[in-house]
Amino acid sequence: MSSDTVRQRRGFGNTAPESQQQPTQEQPDQQPSGGSKPTGTKRSLTIAIGGVLTLLGVASYTFLRQPSSAVDPVGVVATPEPTAVQLMTALESVATKRGEAKKKLEGLSRTERREEAKKLDVLTDLEVTAVLRAKEKSWEALGGALQVDTNQVSSNDPIEDYLASCDLRSSAGTAEGGGRLMVGVFDGHAGYRCAEQLAQRMGPMVDAALASIAEGTKAESPALSKAVVRLNRDAGHDWDQVPMALTAAFMAMDNELVHESLKQFRKLNDVEKMDELLGPAVAGSCGLVAVVDRAAGEVVVANTGDSRALLGVRLKNGTWKAVRLSEDHTAKNKAELARLARDHPGETVIRHGRVLGGLMPTRAFGDCRYKWPLDVQKALFPTLLSRGHRYATTPNDYASPPYVTAHPVIVRHRLGPQDKFIVVASDGLYDQMSDADIVNTVAGWYETRGVKGATEDANAATHLVRAALETDSLGRRSKGYIQQLLAIPPPLSRRFRDDISVAIVTLNDHADETAEKIKSE
């Protein structure tokens, strides 16, 4: 177990010592077998792959970290756009290649696996594009006021990241100047079950919270109505609707997942219902929801965990700035350390950089092993464990639960004409790229959008994910890198990259004639 708290960037070029690499958010510190704790093989792999690529003469160029003023260079597209059929066929050949790779890796020792990973068939350009575009989506929201581009590239199988978005019904609809768009990213850990529930239920929950707060009516969900009453009592009536609704929805969702489900299970007392009712509570998830409120001219971000929202701002002189709209909740956040010390006096809550030595984020949904009272854990964990819920274990020195909260931190930002887009993404993206690189990369798309062939990908999220996966841990960017990276099958892939989920909301209200100008030139 590492004593280092730093979330290491994954990649072949990772120069961190083996013991520091922590590829999963939830790492029970007392799994009897030690589980499948990965140890890094990256450094030597980097050198080896670097060598192989050099031998093969694979082109790679040094991508110098650019100052935040620079814009991502516009790529020149050499090949014609692949057809849908070509992409589908390529995706099948990726599955075949990864299947063969998996067979080669099966039953090998860690060292042998590392050797074998170097010799895997790399993907072709077309296959890379097929993987990158398999889940991309793009649409206009709020009557064209916003454009939304989303994408996901998985590393876990099944993926543990979920994206959700919707127009909030309880707002002024999509009438002129009105409307609210919600975009959420839910990065699961200890399985996908908690994140899946959040993605399905958070939109309706935020809607119900807004309706209840605006109309002063009782919400249908008892957990939600309790949360609204509590927030009203704590905060008085001068709290604006969207921040309050988001906070209430987060609290209610976690209450339903962790406590209401437990009540229901105890009432039914049917062990067959255990997986369905308690599975999402044993798993966990970060959650970040951004609401673009058009009438109010602002964006409100609620965050629990280590996903992140960024604002792309274009300054008057044409350079770009990345502004964070959320704070990461990890042991690197001093305010979080102070909060935990205050709530658990005399205890060492953060051990090895994780909550009770296990959980990377300091706030999360689910994760009942940090929330349920000890007697509940003692009563239920043996059965849950025997049914395959391997995270149903009590952390060491479990003295004063709950240790983890889903209570979000809210950030509000009044949108001005210089604010051009919002990036919402799971930490899989931020592992690969700095905030400034992310904003500059999306800026490269923004300034040329609508111009056919100006960027390799028409979808802003795809453009960004491609750049992220082409960039190694030393900031060098190459096609050879992504070809190798995406060839590695799960679960080995998880040592090199995390699931990545990205939603980019372009503020069309604040668009100017840049794209038009470029088009007409």
Ligand SMILES: *[C@@H]1O[C@H](CO)[C@@H](O)[C@H](O)[C@H]1NC(C)=O
């Ligand atoms: C553009 O403006 C920003 C802020 O005003 C400044 O920090 C930056 O250096 C300027 N960049 C250039 C290239 O002039």
